[in-house]
Amino acid sequence: MRYSIQEVAAKTGLSSYTLRYYDKAGLLPFVARNTAGYRIFTDGDLVLLHTIMCLKNTGMAISDIRRYIDDVMAGPTSIADRKALLTAHRAKVLAKQQQLTENLREVDYKLGLYAAPDAVTQVQGELAAARADKAANGLADPYPAS
Amino acid sequence: MRYSIQEVAAKTGLSSYTLRYYDKAGLLPFVARNTAGYRIFTDGDLVLLHTIMCLKNTGMAISDIRRYIDDVMAGPTSIADRKALLTAHRAKVLAKQQQLTENLREVDYKLGLYAAPDAVTQVQGELAAARADKAANGLADPYPAS
DNA sequence: TCTTGCCTTAGAGTTCACTCTAAGGTTTAT
DNA sequence: ATAAACCTTAGAGTGAACTCTAAGGCAAGA
Structure with a gap:
């Protein structure tokens, strides 16, 4: 399934502003875009977003979550x-x-x-x-x- | 015992800036002053300050802590x-x-x-x-x- | 086609809880 | 007496995490 930013906002409870803020902060480098530049979230992205929220809910700073996401993007070497x-x-x-x-x-x-x-x-x-x-x-x- | 703001800072782990900030916010209306305007904390004040820190550490907003302190000052009617x-x-x-x-x-x-x-x-x-x-x-x- | 309602970005604004600075008064030790 | 080390205030500055605005592009229905 593919989801728009509003659909993800509804699913997660985060606002679309917050999702864009997270993307700007480098937390969502895995989210695809269509030809118009619209974000397209998949179920796999929601799994990663869940991990991000889990870290955030336990008080991890955005900068540290970013480091974790950078690690995930880097693969098994990290x-x-x-x-x-x-x-x-x-x-x-x-x-x-x-x-x-x-x-x-x-x-x-x-x-x-x-x-x-x-x-x-x-x-x-x-x-x-x-x-x-x-x-x-x-x-x-x-x-x-x- | 009477304590200066620095002594209370050392005892509690809060900075003197934070203590003054709390006072400005109405959290420390019970703290006395000497003729020069210096704050004088007593052991009883430290007990109340401990309660304030307990509420703060559990995530209560300063404005709500203030409401609680206002209640304490008001006595049994609150x-x-x-x-x-x-x-x-x-x-x-x-x-x-x-x-x-x-x-x-x-x-x-x-x-x-x-x-x-x-x-x-x-x-x-x-x-x-x-x-x-x-x-x-x-x-x-x-x-x-x- | 045009209107409505999405989406985009950059960047400004907000809130919270501090944290610090500046200017000045007080206290203590020499 | 004077220097050092306290204390005071008002108010400015900071950092984190949003939150929103403005200006504009895209998409779907009448």
Whole structure:
């Protein structure tokens, strides 16, 4: 199957602007053109675009994705570089994932506090502690009158 | 304890520029000043700053963090809004976490392929498939000569 | 044929979150 | 007293990733 830029936009959720931006950035050197210069995407292109989105969604910079695509275009000789690129990226994603989990636990803690039957009392306790901390340091109370 | 902006920068890993930027954005209304206008952070402030960083690290926009801080300053009456804010945020973080896990699986799949003993053969297979897809659609081969 | 709706490009504009500069005031050590 | 090392502000600059505009070419239906 052949797809126009709008069809690919609909399929992927990316805007046509973003697709052209990616092409300009060197991420889509494999996309063909018709005689008028219109882009023609194939199913194979969508597979590669999926990989690009997978890397982007995990926080890889456009410039690094470009390096990966350059590797793909270069064929099997670039396997070592692809491995280095993805190994480094994997480590970063793993670290981010762990931090996300930790931070989510804190958000859950706060939510538990706000959902508790004595939420008002607990929040008042927090506020009192914050005020006491300011007072202990001889500083004005920044919190509005209770 | 009282801390200068540089001490807080060292403790948190944020730059003093970023701390001032956050203050300008309304994220640090609780930080006191001395007679010269210098910011004085306390341990209680660091706890709140930790919460701010937790929200930021999970991808919350500065404007939403500001809304949360406004809620904290307002005291117990804002508990409902805090709950709404964090519940919506929690859902987004959870979705991001799941997508990250899925995408990481794909990266791992690629890495496994590149680490395999027959990596060259497999990558050549991918390349052949991409070429066949182009040919099946009557399009030129964008991949350099093998 | 002509209109409507695609597509193209170059390049300008936007948003976000910083990051830094300039000009000047404060504090500390000698 | 004065230099060095802090701090302040307003506002300009940066970089990333879009997002859009303008001007124009192409394609399909009435």
